[in-house]
Each structure stands twice: as structure tokens, then as C-alpha cells.
Amino acid sequence: MRVVVADDAVLIRSGLVSLLEEFGFEVVAAVGDGDGLVESVAVHRPDVSVVDVRMPPSFADEGLRAAVEARRRVPGSPMLILSQYVEVSYADDLLADARGGVGYLLKDRVADVEEFLDGLRRVASGGTVFDPQVVSQLMVRRRRDDPLGSLTSREREVLGLMAEGRSNPAIGRQLVITDGAVEKHVRSIFSKLGLYAEDTDQHRRVLAVLTFLRS
Known part of the structure; x- marks a missing residue:
């Protein structure tokens, strides 16, 4: 399975790359900003991308917006969003095309390697995987x-x-x-x-x- 990793924190990005490669995934690109994600998805057409919500320049929701743009350019491109906190401002845009292939997990879930990799595979196969806390926030709205x-x-x-x-x-x-x-x-x-x-x-x-x- 071919994966793009997008996270501005070098240690986290390197850790994700090492983890994925250890379990047999092929990391075709590892980038630190939203523009890099969009370009990598357009060039490599990965099976799934792992994307941090907060990236440069404002460290707000650039990763989430970049994931939306990447799916616009490569329709249905699977995206697993990782975040330290629940940020649902662009969740509706990710879900808008009803294609599936979308996940949103809090970074704490990565500590459970089996659960994280299972979620990654589900998203790559066109499924949806949402952290219970994200589900709760969406239900409030x-x-x-x-x-x-x-x-x-x-x-x-x-x-x-x-x-x-x-x-x-x-x-x-x-x-x-x-x-x-x-x-x-x-x-x-x-x-x-x-x-x-x-x-x-x-x-x-x-x-x-x-x-x-x-x-």
C-alpha cells in the first residue's frame, strides 16, 4: 500500500514513516506543509494519505484544507486526518462527495498501532473511520x-x-x-x-x- 505522510513536526513525520515502513507500507512522500501534500497526491496518486490538521503557515487547519483540495484535484483520494484536538470546521467538505475513503483520528490513537493501522486500511479501501470524540463533536452540530x-x-x-x-x-x-x-x-x-x-x-x-x- 502506497502512502503519503504530511506532518510539519519532523519527529512525528519520521516516526510515522518508520512505523508504516516497518509494517510493510510504502511511503512515497513525506512532506511538512499543505502545498506539499496536494502536490504529492497529484503526482503519486497514493492509496491513502496521513495528514496532520495543523501545519504552516498559521498552524490552524491548513492540513485539513489541503486534504480537501487534494481530494478536489484527485477525486476520492483517501485521507486519514490526524489531530491533537477535534477540529471539525472542514469535516463537511471532506464528506461532501459521499465517496468514503475518509478518516479522522486523534493522535492518541496512533499509540495503539493495531487500531491505527486498521483504520488506515479501512480508509484506503474506501471506508470511513472517525474517532469517538470527533463523532461526538459532529453530533452536537x-x-x-x-x-x-x-x-x-x-x-x-x-x-x-x-x-x-x-x-x-x-x-x-x-x-x-x-x-x-x-x-x-x-x-x-x-x-x-x-x-x-x-x-x-x-x-x-x-x-x-x-x-x-x-x-
Whole structure:
């Protein structure tokens, strides 16, 4: 799997490169600013990019804005955003094209190498992976016209865990319910959101999560 790493902190950038290469990833570019990210994505067309939110010159949200621009130039280019803090100002733009291939994790998650690499692979394959704290912040911004209004509280719980990138068995373990019960809730969510069987389950899963994160 070919990866672009974008982080202005040299030690963090070097650490990510070493970690990824140790586990068999090919790092095709490692850059320290948003312009470098956009250029690297356009040139290398990586399978996924790992992007820090705060980069030069203002160290605000340049990384997030650069990720949006990179996906504009290379539509659907998978992006895993890493941040020390939750910053959702450009999250809607990342989610806008409904293509999936988007993740947003707090940097603390990198300490759990298995979880981080699993999230990276999910994003590269077109899935969505969001840190629970990011999900919570996005939920706070719900619009009055809530497309999830017809979901039960349990279905909202299931959909929230789907947004975190959990598989059906993992959701069952978290909620202490059977795999069959999880599948029933997922089918009901698809139906209530108008996501029908002609789409693949993976595609419907991504669209359901995007609806949840935007609502």
C-alpha cells in the first residue's frame, strides 16, 4: 500500500514513516506543509494519505484544507486526518462527495498501532473511520431537519459505532447483543435512510455513516 505522510513536526513525520515502513507500507512522500501534500497526491496518486490538521503557515487547519483540495484535484483520494484536538470546521467538505475513503483520528490513537493501522486500511479501501470524540463533536452540530429522526436510540448507537469503523461483530461486543441483532439493526438503518439493496453493503454502510456525520 502506497502512502503519503504530511506532518510539519519532523519527529512525528519520521516516526510515522518508520512505523508504516516497518509494517510493510510504502511511503512515497513525506512532506511538512499543505502545498506539499496536494502536490504529492497529484503526482503519486497514493492509496491513502496521513495528514496532520495543523501545519504552516498559521498552524490552524491548513492540513485539513489541503486534504480537501487534494481530494478536489484527485477525486476520492483517501485521507486519514490526524489531530491533537477535534477540529471539525472542514469535516463537511471532506464528506461532501459521499465517496468514503475518509478518516479522522486523534493522535492518541496512533499509540495503539493495531487500531491505527486498521483504520488506515479501512480508509484506503474506501471506508470511513472517525474517532469517538470527533463523532461526538459532529453530533452536537445536528441540523434541525434531522434525517436520522426515524431511527431508534439503539439504531443511532449502532450507526455511531459504524462511524467509528467498527465491524458488526465488534458492535455486537460493544453493545452486548448478538451478531444477528446487529445485522437486523443495520438492515433497518439502511431501509430508513433509503439505502437499498441494489448498492453493495459496503457502499450502503459508507453512505449511512456519511448521513450520520452530516446530520
